Structures are given as C-alpha cells and as structure tokens.
Amino acid sequence: MEETLRRKKSALRTMLEMMDVPEMRMDLDRPANIRWLHRNLAINNSRHPLFETAKELVGWIMTFNAGQAMLTRKRPVC
Numbered sequence: 858m859e860e861t862l863r864r865k866k867s868a869l870r871t872m873l874e875m876m877d878v879p880e881m882r883m884d885l886d887r888p889a890n891i892r893w894l895h896r897n898l899a900i901n902n903s904r905h906p907l908f909e910t911a912k913e914l915v916g917w918i919m920t921f922n923a924g925q926a927m928l929t930r931k932r933p934v935c
Contacts, residue, residue, distance in 0.1 A: 862921055869914040876911070877901040891918050 866885045873883055878898070882890045894915045902908050 858921075862918070865914050865917060869911060869918070872907045872911045872914070875907065876905050885918070888922055891915060891922065895919055 870883060870885060873894075876898075878894070878901075882893055884890050894911075898912060898915065899908070902911075905911075
C-alpha cells in the first residue's frame with residue numbers, strides 16, 4: 858500500500874507542476890498541504906485539463922492518511 862501512496866503522490870506532484878499552485882504547497886508529505894490542496898486547488902485550476910484527476914488523487918491521499926491515523930491511534934483498553 859505504501860508503494861501505491863508513493864506512486865499517487867508522484868503523479869499528483871507532476872500534475873501540480875503544470876498548474877497554478879504555490880511552491881510551498883507542493884510538499885505532499887505534509888498533511889496540511891494535502892488539506893490546503895483539497896480546499897484551494899479549484900480556485901485557479903478548475904479549467905485545467907488535469908484538474909479532476911488531481912482532485913481525485915488529493916481525495917484518495919486524504920482518505921489514505923485518515924485510515925492510517927485511525928490504525929495508529931491508541932485506543933483505551935476498557
């Protein structure tokens with residue numbers, strides 16, 4: 858699954874380089890940047906031919922990160 862994540866991030870990074878996205882938001886290893894892209898990618902890029910694909914990748918990465926967080930979260934023993 859980590860290989861899938863790495864490939865999807867690489868594909869998204871390639872798409873973002875062709876779009877109007879601030880350089881500081883290109884670091885896809887930071888969850889804050891993924892959330893920022895989820896909220897703001899459409900503002901200047903909604904007409905870009907790869908916008909829908911990029912939006913789907915951002916959503917997939919967000920879902921993956923949320924799943925990983927739930928797996929690693931410590932749960933109380935009751």
